[in-house]
Amino acid sequence: MLHNDHRRKTSKIVFWRLIPALLLTLCIAVAPLGAGLAHAATPAPSHIDAVLLIDVSNSMNKSDKNKIANEAMKMFIDMLSAQGDKVGIVAYTDKVQREKALLQINSATDKQDLKDFIDGLDRGAYTDIAVGVKEAVKVLQNGSDPSHEPLIVMLADGNNDFNKATGRTQSQSDQELNTALDEAKKSGYPIYTIGLNADGKLNKQSLADLSTKTGGKAFSTDSADDLPQILSEIFASHLKLKIVPVQSITGNGSFQEVTVNVPNASVLEANISIMSSQPVTAKLKDPTGKEVAIPSGDVLLSKSKTYSLIKLLSPQQGDWKLQIKGVPKDKIDINLVFNYDLELKIDALPSASYKKGDKIDIASHLFSNGTQVTLSNLYQNMKAVLLAKDLDTGTTEEIPLDNTGDVFKGTFEVKESHDYELKVRAEERSFYRESDPVTVSAKKSTAGTGGATAAPESSNPLADKPKSMTLYYIIGGIVLLLAAGVALWLLRKQATRGFTGQIVIEVRDENTGEKTYPQYKKLAAFRGKFNLHQLLQLAPELKESEKLVFTPGKNDRLLLRSGEGITVERSGRAADASRGLELKSGDRVSVSLHSVDKTILLEYLV
Template sequence: MLKKWFCSLIVIAWLFGNLSSIVVHASSPLSSTSRMEGMLVVDVSNSMKSSDPNSISNEAMKMFIDMASLKGDKIGAIAYSDEVMREKALVKIQSEQDKNDLKEFIDSVEKYMYTDISTGVKEAVKVLDSSHEQGYFPLIVVLADGNNELDPKKPKTAKQADDDLAKAVADAKAKGYPIYTIGLNADGKLNKDVLTNVAKSTNGKFFETSSADKLPAILSEIFANHLKLKIVPVSQVVGNGQFQDIKINVPNENVLEANISLISNAPVEVKLIDPSGKELAIPSDQVLLSKSKTYSMVKLMKPVQGDWTLKVKGVPKDKIDINLVFNYDLQLKLAPLAKQSYKAGDTVKIGAFFEDNGKAISDKDIYQSMKATLFVKDLDNGKTEEFALQTDDQGFAGQFKLGNAANYEVVVKAEDNSFFRESPPQKISVQKTQSAPAVTKPSQTEDDKPFPWLNVVLAVIGALLLAVLVYFLLAKMKEKNRGFSGQIVIEIKDEDTGERTNPQFKKLKAFKGKFRLHQLLSLSPEFAETEHIIFKPASGDTLMLVNNSDCTIEKGGRAIDGKRGLDVKKNDRLRIVLKKVNKSVYIEYIS
């Protein structure tokens, strides 16, 4: 509360001090990257045994994970029935092991009795709220049959469940979290209306399937649509027992990854030939291979430009569906406008160009292979005009003439056959014709001057700020010297062997203000990542845990976000899953 008052007073003082100099300029939102934050939400109720008997939902989630980029995409998973049964916090994917950990979590989830879809959606929104990072695209993928089956022993009614779902969906929409729903319909009991409404209300999309063969197309469309990519069509192959050649063209050097999914009833063999004619080892640092019971996924890392050959060998007469999605790190930017201000009738010149990791790209082949369009929206009447842009080796260029509206918004869209990009919107305000200069008033005498209320208000605010600052500093000093009581029991589990260390009892009375988990682990270099897990004293002999590390904190088998602080009470037992070593630290706070 003190911090909120302090911040509010600073803002008020700033507004008073700068009121006469505030000017509104054209907006230029931060550019987005191709990274995403995907929450996979799956119904694990008893009804899924009939609506999803072959665990297509598991295959879908694993395929989505395999499609995710190794350059920092974040994926989390929630398994729900009429409550959240298991949860995996958003994991920043930086290795194949990160993906394998997520897929092992998915395979470990059991089935439970009842269902309440609002539970899963609400929890997904909550996780994205607590873990969302600027520069990431958030999305939610729900895999369910759309039917609720509430526990009759609990007080929640069907209407309350529907209301909770409506609130969760509205919350997701307001925060810009599109929800893609995949309806599982093996038993023909799919509630299509519920899942369609959830998707449509959040600018997502509804899909339906009763078999695994539709998954590549569905997931490729979700993946591509969300990251502004396009699915590159690849011919279907019917196995003949021999290797068959599939041509794949990598259009330019800015492709980060090429995801090739193959789905068939029987296992397939693959080989890969690069544009120079060299066969690449699979798997290798450049080519990753993932397999499940229904699909294979080949991921090319930073493939060179040119024509590649994918050799596929399937059993005779087996149909093999192949999908291809490229992942780019290109962002479309608008060039700065030539003038700071414009009048009605002025001609505005617009330029746009691609950036790769903050560096402008000059490549005639890239720009000439694309179609670029300028969209000009009249913000007074809502109408939008389109203008084709010209290309050169520096980007796209064009112009348009301003009308009589007060404000316009311009956006450039560029696309080829494998992806599209859209620039952040740029607002242009049109100056109105200036009126005649006002008549100069005679100078005021001392008696005519108004009472300086603004100065008085600023003086009062200044005094209040000083008083609050002093109080705040005193409170911080008191907090810094606050002691701890009780002790923490520590056990370390080697996840490879299953072995645990003997419990170690660490008394806390020697610490003041705060301590780090790494200190309790004797500052061992092996556990250096726990340096950013901090404990502070809290009210009622409790601890406040703040997790600023990449480690996952679990309580009762559920991942818990600790970035904003987590209350740890006496006898609470937590598991800290380390990322850099395959070990877990178990802690218990006792008297």
């Protein structure tokens, strides 16, 4: 097994310090009247918490005599992110044969530990599906991260075989299984089932029922060779991705070239799976034509009996050239699954309440790493629709959205005095995204009121005040709101200010003196600020570069600020970047990273 452990003063100041408290007061005051305030938070890219559930009873000796299910589980593990996902394993017969609690993946070594555990699984007599499902649910309940996407992947033939000596009945098993399925559904644990049917004795319906009841999907195969492909589909389905077929080739003993297109800079990982019955050899060139070693710093390699998986970490946008040499006449399937750092959000609506006949302008944006994406070509390569669900009738209207700029936009007309759920879906050939739903109401009781109801008459101290005093309070409130509005506008303007130009990056190894090929990073996609680590494609070994932050300056300038322990040089001399170092077009600086003995060479161009 080849693997790679990826290494990795005065009044102005007072005014700005008062703004957060002022804005907090304003938000608390107006929150009940607005719609969409919850959209301010930006979650991190989704991670998976997966339990791999496998039947290891003796019946599997016929339905999966070559233990290809083990190979499929290993491939699923290899496809997970290099860091952050969690995986647990439950192997069952009529009891829990072996179990591994959720393990967070932080390195290639963690993945190898899981695969070694799979290789050590033994088979035993009898089968009770309820035992396995119940335990898989328990593993997720005991260790799943609330911010992760949980799921169970089950590989079995769907048949029970009870030990008569225990007196266990099908009715008892069904009752226990239904309880476990109810718990899985309530907790949001979809079960993806893979029916193994090499001997033609698959109980397809029983496995399909498990998936249907929990919101998962059911697969089955007559050939265990299909399992890696199915696992790819489950992985893609759960993270709202799509498998991109690259090309199928027949080995001829020589290298054959296929193109792997990385469509944009928001790709966190590209998983290239190569499935064949015989060993293959691979070579890789990046979009500049430079040959990239497999494995290397940002290219991970995993191999097993039936597949090779190449994982590109934060790959450069463009056409990568993959060269494959296989055994003559061996069929080689190549698939591609991207993992994106992209989130889709609907812009906050002006109100949550409308009336029949109103037209609501809808705008939706993509976000990458918490920053709004402004690359218009990314929007134009996608198809977007507004899904407007009438909550009173259950019908859903699909409204195509315009994507000619750096936004998805359209209009929804309220046709009835009903409640509606609005959601945007955008997709292209390799993935899709859906926004969180927004609910609006056109019920007569709330239309035009913003959801507020009239307060009954009661004794109110303000009502007894003179009209002039009431006017005083109104004017004072308006002034306070205007001041808060100006402060909010200034903060928003600063946070969303754009960048111009690009930065040329080279990385020099101080131990060998070697430099990487220059990379040109356009800055137009960033807003407000970004750090050097983002430009370096979030390579774990260069994490120290997070301490160097860029913000936009005046007149197409760039401001660079460094944290403690970072050395910045300009023109061969140390520069104080702790308070902000201004860069104009053509300026060059170098940043020394002491933890890895590497120097980052930067040139700013406009």
